[in-house]
Each structure stands twice: as structure tokens, then as C-alpha cells.
Amino acid sequence: MGRSPCCDEVGLKKGPWTAEEDQKLVQCIQKHGHGSWRALPKLAGLNRCGKSCRLRWTNYLRPDIKRGKFSSEEEQTILHLHSILGNKWSAIAAHLPGRTDNEIKNFWNTHLKKKLIRAGIDPVTHRPRTDLFATLPQLMALASLGVPPMDYRSLDDQLRAEAVQLANLQRYLLQSSAAINTSTGDNDLGGITSEMDPTNLPNLQPLTTMILSTDLSRSPFAVVDARTQLHHLSEISCSLEQSPGNDATSIYFSQGESKGLAAPMVSPPPSALPPLADASMGSGDACSSSIYGGSVAANSFWPEVLFDEPLLAEFA
DNA sequence: AAGACTTACAACCGCATATAC
């Protein structure tokens, strides 16, 4: 075991390759192949280590490398494969002819990762970012009305109750946002308390408690998704566009049903709820849809990732 | 025009695994 001593040799050149070095390397590989990368530099007359030569060849000089911008199809493929394989760049590259793992990795780090983050999606899990939700208790502290008793007799009951609470929270946050927009134009929720009519605020204390105590790892994705979606609402500074049916509860239950959860028995009247966030702000259906190429259920926040069974088996 | 900042990507580093002896 241990590290290769291949690059420990002193006096070897590092840094960018010159055209002359490239030419030497290409000619040597065309003539002798690359049976041993360690032996190759000497053979080619290069003052480089074998590792550097291998990298230069595989990432840049190989004749079958496809250069230029990634097509939208390639982008979709990378997103899809990354959702399954994670940062297995070489495995992803194997499904994209002509693209190197290094190139895909760079494309991911400079474009796709940022795109997902802007959309409120965790680039690691490909799920809505739950870390954003960490600040919700502070928001919740703004709504400090009475606490009604809640009796969670079963998980389903708990989920239903939570859905109602989430819907209330959504309404509250949207009201907050609207109040801020009209009064100050500011998006800082820290200043909303005096702007709000307390009689319109839902009772949010049970949800605060639930947020702090719930084990998210055992919660259905739907709960996490709905919570995250609601958190995004706290960041709204743009105008809110009417979009019937996109309330928290419908999101919650459309996801819940897809995960095999019980159908809802309680649902707030959609007409009573304000609309969901404007897609242009970088969260919600439209944005996710544009990222994932349209594989988004009509009334759900999160796109259904289409897992490729043979591929999964391959990497199981 | 120039400095600050951002973006893109080539290249390096070090760890993990495969292979040779």
C-alpha cells in the first residue's frame, strides 16, 4: 500500500503543458501505446511524471474526446446519473461517449450544482434542501398564539395534522411576505410582527414543536419536501402569481400518495389559501421542471426521478 | 482604463484499489 512514489522525483516539470510536450506525448503513444505510464515519460523524452502524462492524455489529448458545450441531453443524462450514482464521475462518464470524468466533474461543479442550489435542491441528495429549514424555528417564533391540544393517534393522523399545519404556515408566510412587500419592499421577515393582523395568524406552535422533535430520517419525503417548500416562501420578495391547486396540502398529498401513504381526509379549502411562490424566484415546479427536463408530475413539487433498473443493478 | 470579482477548466494531490513479486 501507500502512495505512489511516481511523482516524488525532484526536478520534474509541473503545470500547464506546452504544444511541444503534447506533440511528444501523442507521438509516443501512437508509436508505442501506453503500456506503462511510469515508463512513458522517458520513452517520450518528457520531463514529466507518468501520472501527469496519463492525465494529459485521458483528459485532453485522446483523439476520441468530444469538446465543446454540453448539450441539454447530456445535461439531463448527467443529472439523472448523478441522482443515482452520486459523484462517481468515471461511472457517469462511461455513459457519455467522448466526455471525460474530469470534464463532467467540472461541468457539475461550475454549472449543474449551482443550478440545483438556486432551485433550492440539494445537489447531493437531489431532494429539496432540508438545511434551509433550520431557520424555520425563528420564523415560527414570530407566530406565538395559543396551543391547541393535538392527539397523534397514528402516523397517518399525525401526517394529516401536519399537513393542515403546513398549509396554515404557508398562508402565514405568504401573508408575511405580502405585508413586507407592500409596507417596506423588504424581504426580511424579522420585521414583520407589527405589520400583521394577529387574528389572521394560524396557530403554529404545534408545528414548531413537531419540527424540532421530528426525526426527519423517518419522515416521508413528502413531509420534508413540503416543509422545504414552505421555507422557500420565507424568501419570497417577488410578486406572487395565482396558481390554483398548488397549496402545501396538495403538494404534500400528491407526494404522499406517490409514496403509498394514505389518502388525505383533511384538506384546507384551496380557495382560502394564497398562491404558491412565483416560479421565477427559483423554486417550485417550473424551475425543477426546467432542470430535470420536464419529468415533473403536474401537481407535485418534486420531479419523479426515473430510476434505470439495469443501471441500478450494475452499481448495486 | 484599471482593479476587483467571477467563471471555467486544466492540472495537481492524495487516497483507495489493483497488481506484481
Added chain:
DNA sequence: TGTATATGCGGTTGTAAGTCT
């Protein structure tokens, strides 16, 4: 079977080019 070496991989860095102020 154990150890040394070679190779591959993923994370990170350095820097040139582009953009903004």
C-alpha cells in the same frame, strides 16, 4: 500471504479569461 509499486479516481487548487464596477 504480505509488501511494494502502479494505476485510477475524486477532491481541490491555480490561473487565464471574462465581466463588472
